[in-house]
Structure formats: structure tokens, C-alpha cells
Amino acid sequence: MKREPVHKPGLLRNLPDPWPADLRPQILEAIRTSGRKVVVLDDDPTGTQTVHGIPVLTQWSPETLKAELANRFQAFFILTNSRSFPLDVARRMNREIGRNLVRAAHEEGCQFVVVSRSDSTLRGHFPGEVEALADGLAMHFDAWIISPFFLEGGRLTVGDVHYLEEGELLIPVGDTEFARDPVFGYTESNLCFWVEEKTHGRIPHHQVISISLEDERKGGPTGITERLMTCTDGQVCIVNAVTYRDLEVFVKGLLDAEAHGKRFLYRSAASFVQVRAGITPRPLLSPSELNMPEAGGGLIIVGSHVPRTTGQLHALLAQPKIAQVEVHVEALIDKHRSQEEVERVVQFVDAALKGAKDVVLYTSRKVLNGKGEQHSLSIGKRISEGLIAILRSTSTRPRYVITKGGITSSDIATKGLGVKRAMVLGQILPGVPVWRLGAESRYPGIPYIVFPGNVGTVGALADIVTFLKPT
Secondary structure, eight states: OOOOOEEHHHHHHTSOOOOOSOOHHHHHHHHHHHOEEEEEEESSGGGGTTOOSOEEESOOOHHHHHHHHTSSOSEEEEEOOGGGSOHHHHHHHHHHHHHHHHHHHHHHTOEEEEEEEOOTTOOSOTTHHHHHHHHHHTOOOSEEEEEOOBGGGTEEEETTEEEEEETTEEEEGGGSGGGGOTTTOOOOOBHHHHHHHHTTTSSOGGGSEEEOHHIIIIIHHHHHHHHHTTOOTTEEEEEOBSSHHHHHHHHHHHHHHHHTTOOEEEEEOHHHHHHHTTOOOOOOOOGGGGOOOSSOOOEEEEOOOSHHHHHHHHHHHTSTTEEEEEEOHHHHTOTTTHHHHHHHHHHHHHHHHHTTOEEEEEEOSOOOOOSSHHHHHHHHHHHHHHHHHHHHHOOSOOSOEEEESHHHHHHIIIIISOOSEEEEEEEEETTEEEEEEOTTSSSTTOEEEEEOTTOSOTTHHHHHHHHTSOO
């Protein structure tokens, strides 16, 4: 259902005052008492955009998971990149990870909770991969918690309607370009009706439980616990939030309900992960914290095609002393022309990096949609394979790597750079995480900046490149 944009200050002015108490210390204590690790399955690498000081895995064998469960970290991410795969593959992957987690936790003698982290603009394999994850975990869940609130990206949920912030306007997310995604499109902005739409009516909107801002701001954690204690048999529960304090109230009530025996499976955007894992916010990273070489050029790879990314790319290309090369997508996906295109781009990138220039390689902006979901995904896969081939063939180590777009970032990390485990250092801009790559990767220790396609101002990408220039 189409909805009109809303004036943000006017909407927020009419809400109850936020809960007055700082609940982070109580949340941390409740997490310590529970002893449960938080395991985050990330359907693309951008979910680390609110956390720091925890690992990201790109493998999930029982042995790998057992070793990570034994570590001191209160949470860790498993990068599945499932959003780039067809539903049947995503389901198989989630089911396998669920089973491996259960086995690893049993052998290690520990407990865990699972977050299925997905897009704050509601793109992803819902409910399919969550159903498969629940099946693999073989646990009884009283409810699925859905929390797409993502403050850093301007994604707010008010009155059950999920919004995207544009200046002083809140745009119902069903009326944005993200809802027209050729694979994960939808029409509803009201999350209750969105659940009904995505489940094809199997879960009617009136059966979805809503935790409202009034519940959080007037009833507090105790009221949330009382609501959640009534959940049974895998009901779906959506969470409204416009501030981190709203989320803190909900999470404290959630933890208390879990302490009373309730069990929940979470489907959320990145902000929920920070609060549920008890990770204290930290300031944005400075260049000195990245430990980069004093000289050399950075490598920026832009694959995302959303309008926001294209605007950011144009702003970067307008900067002086930026070496730039366009990757012609139609050549890249043509088996007779792809190798020649890869070699052309590799020569340019190597020459620029050897000359200590920052170089941006970007896919041509014409979007090639396939005939249906499967064909669109296959085209994306072939483009990604071409970018990976380019990176693997370059011979010059950059000072840093920036990748723009979730699927691009995942494939470059795992297939192009051979990352098996990385550490999240923090964020260089709100919602833009930085990883330190592991010793097994092609460029050990290098800063890897994961820039989501749908985050940041027009000048944000150019700002990062300027920020990282040698002094």
C-alpha cells in the first residue's frame, strides 16, 4: 500500500519521551549472567557496521565454530553472503550452519543465540532462510523477533511502518528504490503487512505481535518482558524503534524473558546486533588506527548499482588525482570478451598502484536485469566473478581496499582476497565498517573497508578516500 512521506520532526514530536534510564550496564550484566554467545549469520558483509573488536568468519565447519565458541569474544559473525544466492542455496546454507552450531556448542559445552542479520531496507530471503536456520538448529522458538531499525543509515520504525530518512522527510520503505529490487522486491511498508506479503498470507498481519514505541517508552523493560512472555509457537514479533534507547529497553526486556525460559530467533538489521551483543559504541576510527604504509595508493572497487552508490561514485570521480577505470559489464559477462576485459583493467590498476595513485575501478552503470530472479542472480554472479579475476591478477599491494556494495564486498573478501577470519576494527564513517584482514589472506593486515551500497551522503566515498591519503 502506497504511503505519503512524513515530516520527521513533526512525527517524532508527538511521541512519548524516551525511557530515562541508561540500560547498557544492566544489559551487559544480563548477557554475562546468561553465558550465551551471540552468533550472527550475515547475509552480506555490511552487518558489521555497528560493532568492533569481534571476529568475522567466512567458513563454518563444526571445528571452526567450536574454536570460535571457545574464544573470549562475546559475539562473532559468520559471513554467508546468502543474499547473492538463490533461495534453495540460502536455505541449504542456513540449515547446515544451524546444525554445525549445535554440534560445536555441544562439544564445547556452551550456549548461544542466533541473529539472522539482513538488510535494513528489507531485502533478503525472508522467511525462507530463517525457516531453514530454525530447522537446522532443531530448537523450539517462542517467537521470531524482527528489528530492521538501523539508526546509522536512517532506518526508523514508527507505528509499525518502516521508514528511510531523507533529510527531514521519512519515506515509507515500500516506496523506495529498494522495494523495487528485481529479486527481493515488495510493496508493504507496514511490517505487519510486510510479513503477510512475504509469507504469502500464511502469517496474516493481525497475527503479528507489535512492540510499539509506547510499550518501550511507557512500559519499560518490565512491560516488554510481560509482552514477550505471552509469545508461543514461533509467532512473529516486530520491534518499533527510532533511537538506540528504544532498542535498549526492548533488549533488556528480551533478556529478562530469556532468563525466564523463553527462546527467540532474531532477524534484524545491524543496530540490534550491537545492543544484543553488549558492544559499547566507540568513536569513529582515525587513519593512525589503521596502521597503513606511509606511501602508496588505495584500491576502490565499486560494484553496487543503487542510485545512492552511483551518486557517490560520480562525486569520487570528480576529485583530482584519482585514477579511474570503468569495467564494461557487457564485456565481462561475454565468455568471448571477458578475459580481454579483465586484462585491460588489470594493466591499468597495476600501473596506477605502482605510481602510488588511488585507483577506482567501477562497473558500468547500466543495470543488466535478467529474465526473472534466477537469471538476475546469475548475471550478478558473473559480474562478481569478473571483479574477482581482476583482483587476483593484480600484482601490486594497495595501502587499503574499499569495496562498495554488499555482494561485491563479500565476494572480493572471500574469493578475491582469500579471507577466512578477520577482525572488525570499528567504523570509518557511521555505518561503514573496517576489517583487519587475517594472516591467511592475500594482503595480511590490510584495512578492508566495507561500504554498503545504501549508506552515506553523496560525498561520503570521496570523503573516505581523501581522509585516507598519506600525510
